[in-house]
Amino acid sequence: MEATHDHAHDDHGHHPTGLVRYFFTTNHKDIGSMYLWFSLIMFFVGGFMALVIRAELFQPGIQIVNPDVFNQLTTIHALVMIFGAVMPAFVGFANWQIPLMVGASDMAFARMNNWSFWLMPPAALLLVGSFLVPGGAAGSGWTLYPPLSIQGGISVDMTILAVHIMGASSIMGSINIVTTILNMRAPGMTLMRMPMFVWTWLITAYLLIAVMPVLAGAVTMLLTDRHFGTHFFNAAGGGDPTMFMHIFWFFGHPEVYIMILPAFGIISHIIPTFARKPLFGYASMVYATSSIALLSFIVWGHHMFTVGMPAAGNLFFMYATMLIAVPTGVKVFNWIATMWKGSMTFETPMLFAVAFVSLFTIGGFSGLVLAITPVDITLHNTYYVVAHFHYVLFSGAIFSIMGGAYYWLPKWTGHMYDEKLGKVHFWLTAISFNITFFPQHFLGLAGMPRRIPDYAPQFTEFNQISSVGAFLLGLSQLIFLYVIIKCIRGGVKAEAKSWEGAEGLEWTVPSPAPYHTFETPPAFH
Amino acid sequence: MKKTLRQIAGTALSSLPILALANYDVNIPAPHSPISDQIYGLHMEILWVCLAIFVVVFGVMFYSVFAHRKSKGAVAAHFHENTTIEIIWTLIPFLILGFMAWPATQTVLAMKDASNPDMTIKVTAYQWMWQYEYLNDGVKFYSVLSTPRDQIGSTEQHGKPTNEHYLLETDNNVVVPVGKKIRLLITANDVIHGWYVPQLGVNQYGIPGFIKDSWFKANEPGVFRGQCSQICGKEHGYMPIVVEAKSAEDYAVWVKEQKAKQAAAESHDKVSLADPVAR
Numbered sequence: 001m002e003a004t005h006d007h008a009h010d011d012h013g014h015h016p017t018g019l020v021r022y023f024f025t026t027n028h029k030d031i032g033s034m035y036l037w038f039s040l041i042m043f044f045v046g047g048f049m050a051l052v053i054r055a056e057l058f059q060p061g062i063q064i065v066n067p068d069v070f071n072q073l074t075t076i077h078a079l080v081m082i083f084g085a086v087m088p089a090f091v092g093f094a095n096w097q098i099p100l101m102v103g104a105s106d107m108a109f110a111r112m113n114n115w116s117f118w119l120m121p122p123a124a125l126l127l128v129g130s131f132l133v134p135g136g137a138a139g140s141g142w143t144l145y146p147p148l149s150i151q152g153g154i155s156v157d158m159t160i161l162a163v164h165i166m167g168a169s170s171i172m173g174s175i176n177i178v179t180t181i182l183n184m185r186a187p188g189m190t191l192m193r194m195p196m197f198v199w200t201w202l203i204t205a206y207l208l209i210a211v212m213p214v215l216a217g218a219v220t221m222l223l224t225d226r227h228f229g230t231h232f233f234n235a236a237g238g239g240d241p242t243m244f245m246h247i248f249w250f251f252g253h254p255e256v257y258i259m260i261l262p263a264f265g266i267i268s269h270i271i272p273t274f275a276r277k278p279l280f281g282y283a284s285m286v287y288a289t290s291s292i293a294l295l296s297f298i299v300w301g302h303h304m305f306t307v308g309m310p311a312a313g314n315l316f317f318m319y320a321t322m323l324i325a326v327p328t329g330v331k332v333f334n335w336i337a338t339m340w341k342g343s344m345t346f347e348t349p350m351l352f353a354v355a356f357v358s359l360f361t362i363g364g365f366s367g368l369v370l371a372i373t374p375v376d377i378t379l380h381n382t383y384y385v386v387a388h389f390h391y392v393l394f395s396g397a398i399f400s401i402m403g404g405a406y407y408w409l410p411k412w413t414g415h416m417y418d419e420k421l422g423k424v425h426f427w428l429t430a431i432s433f434n435i436t437f438f439p440q441h442f443l444g445l446a447g448m449p450r451r452i453p454d455y456a457p458q459f460t461e462f463n464q465i466s467s468v469g470a471f472l473l474g475l476s477q478l479i480f481l482y483v484i485i486k487c488i489r490g491g492v493k494a495e496a497k498s499w500e501g502a503e504g505l506e507w508t509v510p511s512p513a514p515y516h517t518f519e520t521p522p523a524f525h
Numbered sequence: 526m527k528k529t530l531r532q533i534a535g536t537a538l539s540s541l542p543i544l545a546l547a548n549y550d551v552n553i554p555a556p557h558s559p560i561s562d563q564i565y566g567l568h569m570e571i572l573w574v575c576l577a578i579f580v581v582v583f584g585v586m587f588y589s590v591f592a593h594r595k596s597k598g599a600v601a602a603h604f605h606e607n608t609t610i611e612i613i614w615t616l617i618p619f620l621i622l623g624f625m626a627w628p629a630t631q632t633v634l635a636m637k638d639a640s641n642p643d644m645t646i647k648v649t650a651y652q653w654m655w656q657y658e659y660l661n662d663g664v665k666f667y668s669v670l671s672t673p674r675d676q677i678g679s680t681e682q683h684g685k686p687t688n689e690h691y692l693l694e695t696d697n698n699v700v701v702p703v704g705k706k707i708r709l710l711i712t713a714n715d716v717i718h719g720w721y722v723p724q725l726g727v728n729q730y731g732i733p734g735f736i737k738d739s740w741f742k743a744n745e746p747g748v749f750r751g752q753c754s755q756i757c758g759k760e761h762g763y764m765p766i767v768v769e770a771k772s773a774e775d776y777a778v779w780v781k782e783q784k785a786k787q788a789a790a791e792s793h794d795k796v797s798l799a800d801p802v803a804r
Contacts (some may be wrong), residue, residue: 060691061684062677068759141756147733148716148758235734241717242732276595278605284615306719306728306754308711308737311637315630322622329618330611336586337610341602343595354590358583365575372571372625374564374632377728378553381719381754442551447723449754452762454677456693456750457686458548501601 023118026110027515028095031117033412035092036405038120040481042084043398045128047474049077054436054470057463060455070453071139072155076127078142079159082259083166084124086393089401090262091116091173094201096412098177100506100513101195103186103522108179109172116172123165130155130162141451143252144219146233146244150226157226160219167212174205174212181205186505188524192286195504196279199286200265203293207254207261210297215251218244242307249300257296259393260360261289263400264331267353269504270407271335274350275342276501281334288327288334295324305376314373321371328364332357347499348422352403355430356396363391366441381451384444390437395430402429402480409484410498414512415491421483428476435469554724557749557770558741561726563632571625578621636726639740642708646699650711650718650731650753653760657699660710664783668697670763677763693750698767702776703743712736719754722766728754743770 016024022034053073056064065073095113099106107113130137135153138144149156181202185194194202221232222244231237233244264285272279279285301309301317309317335357344350366388370376379385402425409417439462444450448459455463494511505524509517556565593599647658654669671694678684688694701707711720713731721728725741743749753764771779 060686062679063683064680066680066759067762071756071759071761139759145717145755148756151716151758235732240735242735275593276601277603280605281607281611282605284611306730307732308729308739311634314633314637318629318633319626322626325622326615326618330615332582333614334611336582336589337607338605339586339589339593341599341604342589342593343599343601344590344593345595346590354586357586361579361582365579368575368625369568369571372567372629374560374629374636374726375568375571377636378561378564378568378723378726380728381721442549445553446550447554447721447751449719449721449752449762451756452752454684454692454762457689457691458550461549 024114026106026114028099028107028110028113029412029513029515031107031113032092032095032097034117035088035095035120038117038124039085039089039092039401040484042080042088042124044477044481046077046080046085047477049073049080051470051474053077054467056453057455058467059464060457060460062454065453067453068139069136071141071451072131072137074451075139075142075159076131076137079127079162080124081393082142082255083163084120084127086259086397086401087166087170088120090201090204090259090397091170093197093262093266093401093404093408094173094177097408097506098180098198098201099184100411100509100517101198101504102181102184102189103505103518103524104180104184105516105519107176108184109176112172113176116169116176119165119169119172123162123169126158126162126165130158133158143245143248144222145248146222146225146241149222150233157223160223163219164216167216170208171212174208177201177205178209186518186521186524192283193524195265196268196282196285197262197265200261200268200289203289204258204261207258207293207296211251211254211258214247215255218247218251221247242304245304245307246300249303250297252303253300254293254296256392257292259397261293263356263397264289266400266404266407267335267356270349270353270403271338271357272503273407273499273501274347274353275339275344277338277342278503279334280337280340281330284330285334288330291327292324295320295327299324302371302373302376305373306380318371318373322368325364325368325371332361332364347406347419348417348426349403349407351423351426351430352399352406355426356399356403359391359395359399359430359433363388363396366391378447379444381449382444383440383448383450386450387437387440387444390440394437395433399429402426405484407499408506409487410494411506411511411513413488413491414494414510415487416494416498417483417487417491421479421486425476425479425483428479429473432469432472432476436466436473437469439463439465439469556724556726557744557747558725559744560632560636560741561724562744563628563635564726567629567632570628574621574625636739639708639738641706642740643705644702645708645710646701647710647736648712648720648731650713650715650720650757650764652715652758653753653764655695655720655764655766657697659780662780664780665787666697666783668695668699668766670694670765671696672763690750692763693752693765693767695765695767698748698769700769700771700776700779701743702773703746703770705773706740706742708738708740710736710738716757717755718757718764720751720766721754722749722751722768724749724751725768727751730755743768746770746772 133155138152138156138159140149224230225232231239233239233241299321302321443462496510497507556562645660649656654667656667658665676684676686711729711731713733718731727739727741729739747770749768751766
């Protein structure tokens, strides 16, 4: 990166270096890198919390952390992973890749882009720092349901503020992404000829703009209930705790797709590249993604089957949720049809993509099981749900992030990563992921609730297997960090088109991508 | 650090008797009510459908992964669309979903129908215990975890779980007559809790300020254990539910005992019932 930076220096007058460069940068590549590093750091912070949780759950009885601290760890682990690790990683990909893929010189609002990123570290400090205030961090679960969250101390206010800041950052990022995609595409790139990753992010950005303000509203009402005598969620004052759940999940369910649609986009690039065959059913992929996004607004009630909604409500949310299986199925079939009769090789990105397709589908199946209201009644808030959302979020979102990182690292750094270590990282991650999370299905079926620091003896064996898997999974990620650093520092020189089967504008610029690219729009055929 | 490691190793060794009771159950525990029967059946049906789809779809994918490799000389085809097949694989899932939705709808309607109960119990959740009021029989009591605190332990003094029903035992069990439709009116006093007994097919939030209903019918005598399903603060893991289903005669005896106990307690000490947090 440094060499190209010097080169760019020539055309662009003054150009800060060192730390100042990153404080003031408006360059989409710098900002993309900062998002990705931020995400990786938060991934390790959240992962550390997960390991403390798994250590405590290694056996019945209390050993490592007391129950109140345990609740704080589960709460902040979730918030850190969702808002600190997964979402910023995808924004990092968007910053790096969208201008390169649509042939734009930068993001539409470059200064706002800087601001969107620099809001994130203070928000993260508020979240993680809330462990240090009297009473410890918020311990109500990441859903912050009142009245429990009303009982919490100042850390709940810090969490609310952090959510506000990260929400503002997301909204700004989304506006930037929508504007860039709609206005700055290379001539000839019509909407239906855009790369899939760009499509999925366009839809994701609209979802973010739609639901982030809803979350902001929910937590603001929480804040005024806590400090200013309102009773939005207090029945004694005419409010209703259930209303918070409705508002929260109206945000929360689209949020789930915010974390998976860009993953679909990344996978839709990796599979065609390594199958050396164009993506099967491009148009139906676009329609399927849009349908998933639209359906995501009318399924929130499936998080609330145990609230006691009327039968008609339960049935509506059950049917709507089941419908999501249709477009999701279409996407899986299309990926497999893309592989079919291809000429496949299995470099690390492809390994992650194939694992994504199969493991994400397991998460999809358990999602279908949970969609069935009566079955959900017996599985709601058990470890089955924990297993389900880790299958879609870890072997879904995070596998795609890792696959995408290996896929584009040559473009970002100018070097090929260490393929052997990449494969070791993949196999350790895939195996230990399943050791960690597959047994949790059994725990949930047997009736072990989530968010408990201690459990009945009949749950011991699967918890122990899960904890051993978790430590292996956590340690394996150090290999990922090592491979990235090694790749940045050197390695086999990457060609402009780093992969034989790669298609798209980003592979037409040199590797590493120069500091400024596409200052005049490229020709797109 | 070394001390902590030793402590962990120590507790790991001391937990060996528990390992002797190794438990690898991989399914929903045996159902004991009409609704949990149906839930069990629904889950099995969906599980088999999903497994079948998984085997077919990923059979195709892994065949492709092994057969269509560059290293085996595979040359990439160029097709990238086929409207017929895309319509077919959009329609088939609809049919499968309809097949799943029909029985599920029946169960939803059955489980939401709490009308015409044989008896009603009002359940009030507190941080961190349950209160049960038998509206027909006039029985009323609190139910608290009965596992001794020293078995649970803390970070300073590690616990040694030895009770067979560690964490799933209470001082006062919820006794119900077998074969009767029991309606539950569930609410909470402070924060949201969840009354969850999987073998009876009930998992219902208790929401402060609101009363929600649910129902169950125990098919045969037995003891059914569950716990709070919604995070409710630091003792969330320590508010179990134990339901004892007894024959009508045994139930009548139990009611009589409870009433006698209540009468004695009321003349004795009114404060203990009036103040739930006095424990």
